[in-house]
Amino acid sequence: MPRGRPRKCDPEVVLRKAMTLFWENGFDATSMNDVAVATGMAKPGLYECFGDKNALYAKALKLYFKEYGEPGLQCIRASNQPVSTALRQYLENVAAGAGDPECPSGCFIVNSIIGSAQSDSEIKDLIRDIINQRLDVLIEYLSVAKEKGELTAETDPEALALYFAGQEAAIAVLAREGAEPEKLGKFIDIAMKTLPQVSAEELAAGQG
Amino acid sequence: MPRGRPRKCDPEVVLRKAMTLFWENGFDATSMNDVAVATGMAKPGLYECFGDKNALYAKALKLYFKEYGEPGLQCIRASNQPVSTALRQYLENVAAGAGDPECPSGCFIVNSIIGSAQSDSEIKDLIRDIINQRLDVLIEYLSVAKEKGELTAETDPEALALYFAGQEAAIAVLAREGAEPEKLGKFIDIAMKTLPQVSAEELAAGQG
DNA sequence: TTATTTTAATACCGATCGGTATTTAAATAG
DNA sequence: CTATTTAAATACCGATCGGTATTAAAATAA
Numbered sequence: 112m113p114r115g116r117p118r119k120c121d122p123e124v125v126l127r128k129a130m131t132l133f134w135e136n137g138f139d140a141t142s143m144n145d146v147a148v149a150t151g152m153a154k155p156g157l158y159e160c161f162g163d164k165n166a167l168y169a170k171a172l173k174l175y176f177k178e179y180g181e182p183g184l185q186c187i188r189a190s191n192q193p194v195s196t197a198l199r200q201y202l203e204n205v206a207a208g209a210g211d212p213e214c215p216s217g218c219f220i221v222n223s224i225i226g227s228a229q230s231d232s233e234i235k236d237l238i239r240d241i242i243n244q245r246l247d248v249l250i251e252y253l254s255v256a257k258e259k260g261e262l263t264a265e266t267d268p269e270a271l272a273l274y275f276a277g278q279e280a281a282i283a284v285l286a287r288e289g290a291e292p293e294k295l296g297k298f299i300d301i302a303m304k305t306l307p308q309v310s311a312e313e314l315a316a317g318q319g
Numbered sequence: 320m321p322r323g324r325p326r327k328c329d330p331e332v333v334l335r336k337a338m339t340l341f342w343e344n345g346f347d348a349t350s351m352n353d354v355a356v357a358t359g360m361a362k363p364g365l366y367e368c369f370g371d372k373n374a375l376y377a378k379a380l381k382l383y384f385k386e387y388g389e390p391g392l393q394c395i396r397a398s399n400q401p402v403s404t405a406l407r408q409y410l411e412n413v414a415a416g417a418g419d420p421e422c423p424s425g426c427f428i429v430n431s432i433i434g435s436a437q438s439d440s441e442i443k444d445l446i447r448d449i450i451n452q453r454l455d456v457l458i459e460y461l462s463v464a465k466e467k468g469e470l471t472a473e474t475d476p477e478a479l480a481l482y483f484a485g486q487e488a489a490i491a492v493l494a495r496e497g498a499e500p501e502k503l504g505k506f507i508d509i510a511m512k513t514l515p516q517v518s519a520e521e522l523a524a525g526q527g
Numbered sequence: 528t529t530a531t532t533t534t535a536a537t538a539c540c541g542a543t544c545g546g547t548a549t550t551t552a553a554a555t556a557g
Numbered sequence: 558c559t560a561t562t563t564a565a566a567t568a569c570c571g572a573t574c575g576g577t578a579t580t581a582a583a584a585t586a587a
Contacts, residue, residue: 113532113533113584113585114531114532114533114584114585114586115531115532115533115534115583115584115585116532116533116534116535116582116583116584117533117534117583117584118533118534118535119534119535135436136436136437137345137347137433137434137436137437139345139347139348140347140434140436140437142573142574142575143574143575143576144573144574144575152535153534153535153536153537154536154575154576154577155534155535155536155537155576155577155578156534156535156536158575158576158577159534163575163576164575164576215436217433221433221492222433224492224495224496225345225425225429225430225433225434225492225495226345226348226433226434227495228343228344228345228348228423229344229345229348242496267505270502270505270506270508270509271509273493273498273502273505273506274506274509274510276493277486277489277490277492277493277506277510278485278489280488280489280491280492280493281485281486281488281489281492282485283488283492284429284432284433284485284488284489284491284492285481285484285485285488287432287433287435288432288450290481294478294481297475297478297481298478298481298482298485300478301478301479301482301513302482302485302513304512304513305509305510305512305513321554321555321562321563322554322555322556322561322562322563323553323554323555323561323562323563323564324552324553324554324562324563324564324565325553325554325563325564326563326564326565327564327565350543350544350545351544351545351546352543352544352545360565361564361565361566361567362545362546362547362566363546363547363548363564363565363566363567364564364565364566366545366546366547367564371545371546372545372546
């Protein structure tokens with residue numbers, strides 16, 4: 112046991128709770144007092160643990176990306192499944208997160224993009240970094256799929272990556288509107304029709 | 320000329336300016352003082368003309384829908400062009416509005432959806448009404464197109480309408496991220512590939 | 528025990544918020 | 558001219574904001 116009075120609250124638990132508050136209500140509508148009441152950690156403790164409100168928000172956003180964003184990207188990166196399967200799973204994972212009844216609806220990152228106009232520059236940079244990471248993973252994955260012959264020669268990996276990034280945003284907004292999971296499923300069915308896939312026979316012929 | 324001291328500011332101009340402030344910065348980050356300074360109408364005048372802050376926001380959102388939402392819906396309703404042309408124009412109109420350098424980026428309605436968690440019930444109802452109006456127009460249009468044989472018999476008009484509503488949200492978020500118009504154009508190209516269109520020959524054969 | 532360290536808890540700071548009462552200015556009616 | 562009407566302009570209200578100084582409590586070290 113360390114020297115002084117023991118902590119009442121686990122900072123990790125506090126940060127997770129702060130994340131859900133910012134996710135649900137946004138930066139402005141979540142006061143430090145709200146966080147203090149919801150977490151049980153008094154305001155001076157919050158400032159000591161996390162810095163000021165901007166720093167707390169940035170840490171919450173990083174935690175969100177680590178928990179809800181990176182795993183999906185990692186699945187894409189490591190996927191050895193057909194491109195349509197991998198990308199469908201990717202969007203279904205997004206829909207599962209955005210529509211999870213245990214969490215605020217929608218996507219904290221999308222919410223932050225919308226509200227970023229008056230964010231401080233550290234937060235803007237963080238958002239930009241997250242957006243670019245996601246786009247780069249999608250571009251890389253689609254480029255490889257094209258090289259492997261799974262996607263037609265006319266495929267534009269960058270444009271298609273932006274399309275899928277847009278589908279994530281769409282799912283987040285629709286979930287925030289209250290769209291049921293079943294409707295999000297149908298949405299994904301339609302969104303996946305855009306893939307310029309090479310058929311299995313063509314692929315076999317091309318590789319043989 | 321009416322009886323008393325003449326108005327310094329045209330309320331319509333003031334409301335339009337308030338609209339751009341709320342559109343750019345959102346409800347919480349736009350203070351009544353900000354509106355007063357930006358418009359030249361002092362705070363008591365704002366309250367006398369528009370009611371409280373919630374009422375001003377609601378009026379600004381209604382103005383936005385009238386100027387940026389309804390014309391596009393009217394085009395869809397009145398369209399006698401091929402379904403792919405009409406819907407492409409619809410999305411291009413959305414992209415033009417969301418990416419207009421003269422205005423805040425993105426879509427005020429999408430921003431309001433994201434921020435609606437802590438809105439008062441009048442604003443929530445207004446947002447819900449706008450969403451439903453748009454969806455109803457799309458469903459009706461797609462249903463008619465299916466009946467006319469322009470879309471395949473397997474087409475689900477409700478699901479496809481939600482898809483297009485989602486594309487609007489996607490375009491709004493991508494524009495808010497700073498996506499250039501050219502990239503939004505490519506996005507629309509891909510998004511339009513989902514249409515389960517009947518070919519011109521099939522359509523002629525079916526009608527003949 | 529007593530001193531020290533670390534945190535919790537309370538109270539408080541100036542600034543800003545949404546909203547309004549009051550006073551001043553600009554027009555018309557008589 | 559004076560009275561009246563309407564709006565502008567200023568000042569102000571209590572509440573809440575982000576952030577902090579201060580005090581009280583709970584642990585260890587001696």
